[in-house]
Amino acid sequence: MREFEDELRSALRREEPAPDFAARVLARTxxxxxxxxxxxxxxAIAACVLLSVGGFExxxxxxxxxxxxxxxxxxxxxxxLNIAQKKISxxxxxxxxx
Amino acid sequence: MARSxxxxxxxxxxxxxxxxxxxxxxxYHFLRDRATAEDLAQDVFLHLHKNLRAIQSPAHLLYWxxxxxxxxxxxxxxxxxxxPRISLTEYLERAPEPAASFQMADPLLAGVLRRLIARLPERxxxxxxxxxxxxxxxxxxxxxxxxxxxxxxxxxxxxxxLLRGKLERERKGIAK
Numbered sequence: 001m002r003e004f005e006d007e008l009r010s011a012l013r014r015e016e017p018a019p020d021f022a023a024r025v026l027a028r029t030x031x032x033x034x035x036x037x038x039x040x041x042x043x044a045i046a047a048c049v050l051l052s053v054g055g056f057e058x059x060x061x062x063x064x065x066x067x068x069x070x071x072x073x074x075x076x077x078x079x080x081l082n083i084a085q086k087k088i089s090x091x092x093x094x095x096x097x098x
Numbered sequence: 099m100a101r102s103x104x105x106x107x108x109x110x111x112x113x114x115x116x117x118x119x120x121x122x123x124x125x126y127h128f129l130r131d132r133a134t135a136e137d138l139a140q141d142v143f144l145h146l147h148k149n150l151r152a153i154q155s156p157a158h159l160l161y162w163x164x165x166x167x168x169x170x171x172x173x174x175x176x177x178x179x180x181x182p183r184i185s186l187t188e189y190l191e192r193a194p195e196p197a198a199s200f201q202m203a204d205p206l207l208a209g210v211l212r213r214l215i216a217r218l219p220e221r222x223x224x225x226x227x228x229x230x231x232x233x234x235x236x237x238x239x240x241x242x243x244x245x246x247x248x249x250x251x252x253x254x255x256x257x258x259x260l261l262r263g264k265l266e267r268e269r270k271g272i273a274k
Contacts, residue, residue, distance in 0.1 A: 004262055005230065011211035012231040017122040017136050022114040027106060041147045 099159065103150040110150070113159070114143050120160075120232070121167050127227045128171040130216045136176060142167050164232060172220045207265075214264050220256045225250055255267045 009025075102109035123143050125135035145166060146153075155158045215226055224243065228234045236254060242245040 004258070007207060008211060008215075008226070008230040008258075008261075011208040011232075012123075012127050012215070012227060014119040014123040014231065015126060016119050017139060021136065021139070022100050022111050023124070025140050025147075026111055026141060028144055029107075029110070048174075086199045088123050096177075 099150070099153060099156070100115070103153070110147060113146075117160070117163055118143075121163055121261070122229055124164065124167045124227055125171055127212065127215070127231055128223055129175065130212070137169055139167070142170060151178055161242070164228070164234075168224050168228065168242055175220045189224075210268050211261070211265065214261050214268070218257055218261075222253050225253050226257050229254060 099109075099113070102113055105194065108227060118139065122135055122139040125138045125142075126132060127158075129135050129138070135158045142163065143170070146163065149162075215223060218226060221243065227241055228239045229236070234242070236250045237247055
């Protein structure tokens, strides 16, 4: 049995791959790194675009909000003016009658 | 190790050169095809390159490389051939005899043994490769392949008995 196991060890002894094996592995690690760099660049560009679009949208939203608030303020001021006007006209009518 | 983890290409190349024979030979003895074995070995080292920070010591590196190579070989073989699940004995009995031309072209014992090993089912084949190429103990093989120790021992015992029987028949065939 021992002899047979030695025969197996001999049959399965380690062998070397092609001489340029390590160089090819290194080349592949570099080619794998390159897309990662472009990937980062693409991600950075996408983030910039999103931020600017987001900023623009936010400014638009703020503008619309300010407009709505101004209109509301004008509406309130208008109604207060109407009340004041009515009171003035009532007072002036009383003064005339007296 | 630390140098290669921090992106030193020369250090990583040294790791590849130190272990390329082991990784390639496990794949080659298992798959019996040099080109496929080289591709698989390259993939293992690329995977290592991405995971260098997880490697804690030279012993861990050796274990990691053997484990990843073994599992990838078995997966590759299963993808290539979706063989029916039959017993080891049935498998070897059904396997075709080597062609006469093969016996004439490769009469060396090592060649015959490699051909016989190549006919074993995936798991048995990997157990034999790890035991006799890498000189691993059954307990180490069990840990590497994530299978019980008893399974490794019984599988190894049956594989050796079958390989011996087959080899004897081969030898008688050649002698005739």
